[in-house]
Amino acid sequence: MLDALTVAIGAAALALAAWCGHAAYRDQPTKDWHFIGMAVVTVLVLAQLAIGLFLLARGEKAHEGTVIFVAYLIGAFATIPAAGLLSLSERTKWGSVTVSAGAVVLAVLEVRLFDIWSGGTGA
Template sequence: MLVALTVATSVAALALAAWCGFAAYRDQPTKDWHFIGMGVVTLLALVQLIVGVVQLARGEDPEQGTTIFVAYLIGSFACVPAAGFMSLGERTRWGSLTVAAGGVVLAVLEVRLYDIWGG
């Protein structure tokens, strides 16, 4: 697992969470630029998914099991898009808060991925 990619994804997810949390504090729904930020974070999670699958294909094994590692990879990739989709249904401050919660969840999933790999 690439530690730098895990850290970058976690930091980007927490920055997105802070940004959307501030928008919720200001009583604003998610805007277009929030969705651009979600796209960047999702792209980082996609790169991590690809890197994880490639490492598994090369024969490297996570310390705590391949199945749980792949499940966490898929979950971390789907976390922010799912929160963004739910924020479209709630065009109030609660939509922004949903994306902020998705960013925090992604950061926690990244820490868990690092632990599963054997970090």
């Protein structure tokens, strides 16, 4: 898979986590700018989903199995939109905390996706 895209998504997710964490520290809910950041991260993950499915359709195989790889791709894609929807229902600092936590989860999922695809060898 594209290692650079995986690293970019992980870095963007951690930046989003820090940004929303700072908003929570300041007792602020998620604002429109946070949702734009969530949209950017979601578009990157959508690209990763499309590329991953394309590579699987082309005949390449994930080291740890296709089903687990696709499950992680779909989970990674759903993480930020789910956190964003939850933050809309909680218009306090806890909405920002929710997005921050979701972004950290996405960064961890990206590490796991990398391991599933390459078998932990980095190749």
